Amino acid sequence: MQETTLQPLPPVGTRNLFMAFLRIAVAGVGGVLPHAQHQLVERERWLTQREFADYLSAGQLLPGPNIVNVAIMVGARYQGLGGSLAAVAGLMVVPFFFVIALAAFYRSFGEEPYVRQVFHGISAGAAGLMIATGVKLARAQPRQAWALGLVATAFGLVGLARLPLIPVLLALAPIALWLASRTPAKGKQTP
Template identity: 35%
Template structure:
């Protein structure tokens, strides 16, 4: 089971750190690491389903995921603290970078270094996929839903909304409690 609810300050600080350190993207991987793997605030299924919910709603996926986690832990205050924490660091970072961008560009291999950071950040996402896939393997319908979503969106490039609208209900139906 998940641990007792963390404080508003703890939620703010976790997302503040994620916002400020998450170079190269892959923020969902950071949140998974901090919230599920290290702090056990949420369980894996809860996290992944909240993520699916956040992706079909408009808005930056990471902002929606932050609101999901914050609301789940501490209601409105938790969601607001998480979102503010997530955005305040990058807000100033992006302005500072805009001021110093020409200088950064003149550094040799700055772009290559960013490519390398971005690739390493994808590693955080692969961790989620590996864990989620392993637990999906326990249920054939979950394994099928995982593979179908991945193939349709990632390989066939079909509309995310359409794929979730078709695969989501089928997958939920397969998981529905018997006799309910």
């Protein structure tokens, strides 16, 4: 996260933050991140490409929804706490009511025989998309035994053995960080 830039920052108010994140949210069917990049870097020019990448990787590292973390960081940069709140509100308010409307539809009609089958198909498809996301993430890992072993171990313990998440993470995270700390910053050889 870079907080200092040489150019004077353009005036960005809470209303701008709210509107920008509202646009990101509304455009973001099936993933908001590409829209966030377009809006924040190309359209509003609030962040450079590099800064966006930094914010995003920080947002992914921190617990919590990635895009919400980015909204908090961008909001805080321009307007402090009020900015963060405005950005998160912009991001959430329209999709929240939209999704609730869908949930209300589901609650009323989801158990009708025909609709039910559609939903079963949709659920399987959504699960498949989740698997695709996991495969993409796994492919992005370094091609080293320790990293691929961690992917497989996390999958096996939670997905197959159905162990609870928190103990699994508490056990695996220290091992993962230790292994990562032994990997040199550049070059592909294992230590």
